[in-house]
Amino acid sequence: MTQPAPSARPAPATPPITADTPGFAARPVEGLRPLIGLTRPALQAALIDAGIPETQSKMRAGQVWQWLYARGATDFAEMTNLSKGIRAQLAEHFRIDRPEIVVRQVSADGTRKYLLRLAGGHEVEAVYIPEEDRGTLCVSSQVGCTLTCTFCHTGTQKLVRNLTAEEIVAQILVCRDDLGEWPVAGQRPPERRMLSNIVLMGMGEPLYNFEGVRDAMKIAMDGEGLSLSRRRITLSTSGVVPNMAKAGAEIGSLLAISLHAVRDELRDVLVPINKKWNIATLLQACRDYPRLSNAERITFEYVMLKDVNDSDADAKRLVQLIAGIPAKINLIPFNPWPGSPYERSEWDRIESFAEIVNRAGYASPVRTPRGQDIMAACGQLKSATERGRKRASDIAAEAAGG
DSSP: OOOOOOOOOOOOOOOOOOTTSTTTSOOOOTTOEEOTTOOHHHHHHHHHHTTOOHHHHHHHHHHHHHHHHTSOOOSGGGOTTSOHHHHHHHHHHEEOOOOEEEEEEEOTTSOEEEEEEOGGGOEEEEEEEEOSSOEEEEOOOEESBSSOOTTOSGGGSBOOEEOOHHHHHHHHHHHHHHHTOSOOTTSOOOSSOSSOEEEEOSSSOGGGSHHHHHHHHHHHHOTTTTOOOGGGEEEEESOOHHHHHHHHHHTOOEEEEEOOOSSHHHHHHHSGGGGTSOHHHHHHHHHTOTTOSSSSOEEEEEEEBTTTTOSHHHHHHHHHHTTTSOEEEEEEEOOOOTTOSOOBOOHHHHHHHHHHHHHTTOOOOBOOOOSGGGTOSTTOOOOOHHHHTSOHHHHHHHHTTO
16 A cells, blocks of 8 residues: 555635635624524524514525525625615624634645634634545534543643534635635536535534534535535544434434544543443444445544554454444544654554455545644644644744744
């Protein structure tokens, strides 16, 4: 096996977002209720509360929905199929602003990282990864994280709070804004979408914010708005077993499991949630996951840590554990961060591990690290403002006392 070459599409030539870019850095207006993130029934109810006649509310909600999610409107004045009176009424009661983009960074490989400031001053990161056949947005679901996985940079930041459905959806809208992907009147839409996939693999544990994630993904999948297929959305969990079947039934996305170890004593250290729901319990929940089939396989994520979990014996144990589960194994070379206690496995060790998994009949792609130069790779996200504004080399120098 040879190391896969990075598959990066050149980043589109779009102007950088600044505080002067209309709609992008608008700060929340006190006292106005957000419309972004409301489900269709909640949106309709909100319009009625604001004085829209109930007999018109369903139609008006549909019009507003399309402006928000199919056209990317950032101002009620843009909603020209609504009367001026209704637009003024909406502006009096609601807001549709975006989070403030504190920092926007573009990696040498085209990866884009956004540090977003939310209401209350909290910050999260989202990462867009362009590839030859898709464009994937890695979305955060919490400010910080409660899981304290020892190999993950985000895990060094304590949980602050769950994100609202508005704040999750807003990450998608901000990225589409930046990519210039909203339709332009009089122009045919491009044949291929730049933002075609979503992975809930950013900051936080999605299944500890079930309602917010569910409502946000329902909006993302709605055919009259963002219109992303559920099979282009992957929810990654470290193993919140009680919510896994619920996610399959109510969200219906693909599932990824942050496994990373094949022995409970090691996973207790790497992924401490294992102390609550161990490997056997987690794998049974995988077998019971709704929609599981050869067409909709579970992805097992496995970060490769030198001399920790990367032996041939670990690989053989892995394929024994997941026997009978339609699955693929995503091998992730560890992405170092300042102060990390781990090192990345040597490439020949990763190849040997992958070969054992392949021989057992499982696809085992090795994820090519992306965005490392801007600390945007898997496991490197952290929302502290000072981290978001610096490059990886600067942070490493500080950690070393340079």
